[in-house]
Amino acid sequence: MTILISLYIFILGLVLGSFFNVVALRVPAKQSIVRPPSACPSCQTQLKIRDLIPVFSYLLSRGSCRYCKSKVSILYPIGELVTGLLFLWVYVHEGITGEALVGLVLVSLLVIITISDLTVMRIPNQVLMFFFPVFVVLRLVFPGGQAWWSYVLGAVIGCGIVVMISLLTRGGMGMGDAKLLLVCGFVVGLTPILVAFVLACLIGSLVGGLLLLLNIIKRKQPVPFGPYLAVGILISYGYGSDLIEAYLKLIG
Numbered sequence: 001m002t003i004l005i006s007l008y009i010f011i012l013g014l015v016l017g018s019f020f021n022v023v024a025l026r027v028p029a030k031q032s033i034v035r036p037p038s039a040c041p042s043c044q045t046q047l048k049i050r051d052l053i054p055v056f057s058y059l060l061s062r063g064s065c066r067y068c069k070s071k072v073s074i075l076y077p078i079g080e081l082v083t084g085l086l087f088l089w090v091y092v093h094e095g096i097t098g099e100a101l102v103g104l105v106l107v108s109l110l111v112i113i114t115i116s117d118l119t120v121m122r123i124p125n126q127v128l129m130f131f132f133p134v135f136v137v138l139r140l141v142f143p144g145g146q147a148w149w150s151y152v153l154g155a156v157i158g159c160g161i162v163v164m165i166s167l168l169t170r171g172g173m174g175m176g177d178a179k180l181l182l183v184c185g186f187v188v189g190l191t192p193i194l195v196a197f198v199l200a201c202l203i204g205s206l207v208g209g210l211l212l213l214l215n216i217i218k219r220k221q222p223v224p225f226g227p228y229l230a231v232g233i234l235i236s237y238g239y240g241s242d243l244i245e246a247y248l249k250l251i252g
């Protein structure tokens with residue numbers, strides 16, 4: 001039974017991941033997410049069911065359009081696969097609980113904003129505005145393990161830190177990042193959002209340094225910070241208390 005549910009959740013993640021790709025690319029471009037149906041960006045041929053099977057269509061057509069042979073971005077299958085794996089991770093971590101639902105919605109938001117931020121360097125407002133009320137309702141129904149003020153402070157302080165840094169560094173971080181931390185701080189609570197922010201900075205400097213060394217990016221080239229925040233938030237959401245405990249042991 002567990003294996004069947006795992007498989008179902010994984011496939012659900014793949015399919016939704018495919019939809020998240022569409023949302024992440026169309027919302028910042030102010031296009032409808034239902035119309036028109038997906039088409040190849042090069043030859044405009046409308047895609048058929050067999051072109052839209054998550055991951056497999058990409059592998060079967062070896063990463064190019066079946067009609068005009070132009071390359072398809074590898075971000076699509078990666079987005080789908082990552083969503084599937086993260087959905088599975090939430091299920092393994094939380095089982096079938098209210099918190100699992102919170103986790104799945106959180107993963108959905110983070111996948112969408114990561115794809116948007118990577119492709120157009122923006123965290124779309126409309127996406128955040130859609131998810132925020134959903135999280136408010138979810139947290140009212142499934143309060144999680146923390147007091148209500150922890151969630152409120154998580155939102156206020158998470159957002160405040162980024163606004164402060166952005167003022168001090170004049171645009172090192174954007175308002176999209178601030179609003180993302182506001183929404184996610186409300187979901188994960190005060191301590192986890194602080195841990196998430198520290199993790200994002202650490203991972204960001206490590207990866208950023210590596211990309212500089214390998215000449216993939218140039219100095220002063222603006223890089224999106226949203227994906228690092230997304231990774232930090234997920235690690236902190238899943239393992240935040242273990243991380244704090246390990247850290248305290250280390251310094252104590």
Ligand SMILES: [Zn+2]
Pocket residue numbers: 040041042043044045065066067068069070
């Ligand atoms: Zn094409």
